[in-house]
Amino acid sequence: MRRFDLHTHSLQSDGTLTPAELVTRARAAGVDVLALTDHDVTDGIAEARITADRVGITLIAGVEISVTWQSQTVHIVGLNIDTADHVLQQGLARLREFRQWRAVEIGRRLQKKRIEGAYEGARRLAKGTIVSRTHFARFLVEQGYVRGMQQAFKQFLSSGKPGHVPGQWATLDEAVSWIRSAGGQAVVAHPARYKLSAGKLLRLFGEFRECGGAAIEVISGSHPPEATQHLARIAAEQDFLASAGSDYHGPEKTWMDLGRLPALPDGCVPVWRNWEMTGLATHEVVAESLS
Ligand code: AMP
Ligand code: MN
Ligand code: MN
Ligand code: MN
Numbered sequence: 215m216r217r218f219d220l221h222t223h224s225l226q227s228d229g230t231l232t233p234a235e236l237v238t239r240a241r242a243a244g245v246d247v248l249a250l251t252d253h254d255v256t257d258g259i260a261e262a263r264i265t266a267d268r269v270g271i272t273l274i275a276g277v278e279i280s281v282t283w284q285s286q287t288v289h290i291v292g293l294n295i296d297t298a299d300h301v302l303q304q305g306l307a308r309l310r311e312f313r314q315w316r317a318v319e320i321g322r323r324l325q326k327k328r329i330e331g332a333y334e335g336a337r338r339l340a341k342g343t344i345v346s347r348t349h350f351a352r353f354l355v356e357q358g359y360v361r362g363m364q365q366a367f368k369q370f371l372s373s374g375k376p377g378h379v380p381g382q383w384a385t386l387d388e389a390v391s392w393i394r395s396a397g398g399q400a401v402v403a404h405p406a407r408y409k410l411s412a413g414k415l416l417r418l419f420g421e422f423r424e425c426g427g428a429a430i431e432v433i434s435g436s437h438p439p440e441a442t443q444h445l446a447r448i449a450a451e452q453d454f455l456a457s458a459g460s461d462y463h464g465p466e467k468t469w470m471d472l473g474r475l476p477a478l479p480d481g482c483v484p485v486w487r488n489w490e491m492t493g494l495a496t497h498e499v500v501a502e503s504l505s
Contacts (some may be wrong), residue, residue, distance in 0.1 A: 216246040218486060219475060220274060221291055221403060221431065221459020224262070225341040227252035227278075228348035229367070230464030233262035239465075241269045243473025247486065249293055249459065251276035254309040255344050256297040277302075278403060279392070280309055280383035283418060286410065287381045290422075291431070291459070292393035293485065299396035309383060310344055316379045317345040324350070324370065324377045332377070347371045348463070363468055386418075390425040399485060400427040401457045404434040406441035413458060419452060428455050429483035429485040432478060435460035435470030446479040456482035 224236050231239065233250060240248045250262045259275045266273035275295050281288045295302060315409045321333025335353035335474055336345050351366035371378040378501030384392070388409060390400040402422055419430065431437075432445045433456075449456045456478050463469045478484055 216478075217244055217473065217475070218247045218348040218458055219245045219460050219462070219472060220247070220249040220276065220293060220401075220457050221251050221278070221434065222248065222462040222472070223252055223278075223464075224250060224258040225314060226255055226258035227344050228340075228346035228463060229468065232428060233258035234265040236462075237262050237265040237273065238269055240472045241271045244470065245271060245473050247272040247274060249274035249276035249291075250458070251278040251291050251293075252342070253278050253289075253314065253344060253346060254280055254306050255342065256295070256306070257342060257490070259297050263498070272432075274399075277306065277393075279306070279389040280313075280381065281389045282381045282383040283385050283386050283421075284414070285380070286408060288386070288408060288418065289382060290389040290393070290427070291401040291403045292396065292398040293401060293457070294388075294489070295393060295396040295398035297396070299392075301395035302392040305384060305388060312382050313344055313346075316381075317350075319379045320347070320350055320371075320377050323379065327370075327376045328359075329354070329370075329377075350377065386421055386436070387425045390422065390427050399429060399455070400425075401431060401485060401493075402427065403431055403459075404429050404461060405445060406434070406435045406437045415436050416448075419448065419454070423452070424456070429457045430454045431459055432456040432482055433458035433475055435462065435475070439476075442476075443479060446482050449483075450481045455485040455487065457485040 224233040256277050263273050277292045279290045283291050324332040336349035340349045351363045354360045354366040359402050393400040458475050460470045462472050
């Protein structure tokens, strides 16, 4: 059986490995099919693809889009996207503009708490184009304001805390339509991580379906394992395809390692079930005809 990991990050967003390092490490960990899904940016895909072809792993072009839904931030993963698609890229560019404005604003707000140079510090720690709250958290740890990443979020960066700036991300409909415009499948990332009541989560899924969403992450490295059975049941009942991803951000111990995901529970229809007939097969056919 092939091993899939369909949610990972590189330093093009808030991961710590280069796309090439990520792919190499995934291969060593026994992953056969890997999606790189950086936040709001696809800059790492080209490098990841070169390494993937070299080490013999199937790379799925992906992205994790930030969405504001009912005043909450929700993440929608796009899989098998055409990264050249203009609708997708214009949408992501708009989110990165907001991100940039927000980063400066987070810096201003932290300065009011006598934390100097946070924007510059986060910018320095960010190795790609986007600045994420993760980079602010790393800065706060580095400068000794907090003991660890969790504390950085809890004390400064999560909703209602001094350095928090409410999101003005894409709408759910925009995110799904950008992904579909790029020929991809939309997936609700780590559904068990949102602070939503059971009823509201079902409403999110319902709207997601109406927008043309395809799948939910039944298995996520950022879920407690007990969430899996529950999400598997919802996926089966509501006819969503099931995805699985570690949400790996790097070798630091905060994150689940690559190649450790359990199999999808029985009854789940994998999001990759038709990939032989679609994008995946196309890449493989193209690769064969070139060689
Ligand atoms: P942003 O998209 O810039 O708002 O940053 C969100 C990112 O912060 C997520 O993708 C996670 O990688 C990270 N994050 C959020 N909450 C936490 C937490 N409590 N501990 C560690 N990382 C977190
Ligand atoms: Mn992240
Ligand atoms: Mn996420
Ligand atoms: Mn993620």
